Amino acid sequence: MQGYSLRFYMHENQRHAGMLLYEWLLEQARQRGIHGGCAFRAIAGYGRHGQLHEAHFFELAGEATVLVEFIAPQEETQALLAWVQAARVPLFWARLPVEFGVSGQA
Numbered sequence: 001m002q003g004y005s006l007r008f009y010m011h012e013n014q015r016h017a018g019m020l021l022y023e024w025l026l027e028q029a030r031q032r033g034i035h036g037g038c039a040f041r042a043i044a045g046y047g048r049h050g051q052l053h054e055a056h057f058f059e060l061a062g063e064a065t066v067l068v069e070f071i072a073p074q075e076e077t078q079a080l081l082a083w084v085q086a087a088r089v090p091l092f093w094a095r096l097p098v099e100f101g102v103s104g105q106a
Contacts, residue, residue, distance in 0.1 A: 001073070001099070001100055001101055002073075002074075002097070002098075002099055003071060003072055003073045003074060003076075003077070003097075003098055003099075003100055004071070004072065004073075004074055004077040004095050004096060004097055004098060005069060005070070005071050005094075005095070005096045005098045006069070006070045006071075006072070006077040006080060006081060006093065006094075006095050007067055007068070007069045007093060007094045007095075007096075008025060008067070008068045008069075008084070008091045008092070008093050009047075009065055009066070009067055009091065009092045009093070009094075010022060010065070010066050010068070010091055010092075011063060011064070011065060011066070012041060012063075012064045012065070012066045013063075016087075016089055021066075021089070021091075022039040022066045022068050023039075025037075025068050025084070025089075026039060026068065028080070028083065028084070028087075029070055029080055032076075032079060032080060032083065033076070034070050034072050034076050034080060035072065036070070036071070037068060037069065037070040038068070038069055039066055039067070039068045040066065040067045040068075040069070041064055041065075041066055042064055042065040042066070042067065043064075045065050047065070047092075071098055071100050077095060081093065081095065
């Protein structure tokens with residue numbers, strides 16, 4: 001199948017509507033019928049300000065980046081992105097064309 005990978009980037013401690021933002025985003029996508037999504041915690045990275053964040057024991061909690069990714073048909077990713085923008089949630093996002101499927105099926 002052809003579709004899109006829709007990725008959202010945030011700090012692990014960001015909140016929206018009383019929830020951790022990555023949890024809120026996964027829940028919103030589930031409620032809107034997107035069949036799967038994952039949240040990944042980065043071990044290192046930097047953003048637009050150039051500050052390096054690494055997963056060290058002594059680093060302040062909540063500074064690591066979390067990537068939430070959905071792979072779905074174009075219409076579903078467009079609808080989710082429109083919903084997030086309408087909710088006025090400030091998130092960096094990327095949408096990439098992908099081919100996807102399930103292996104091992106006849």
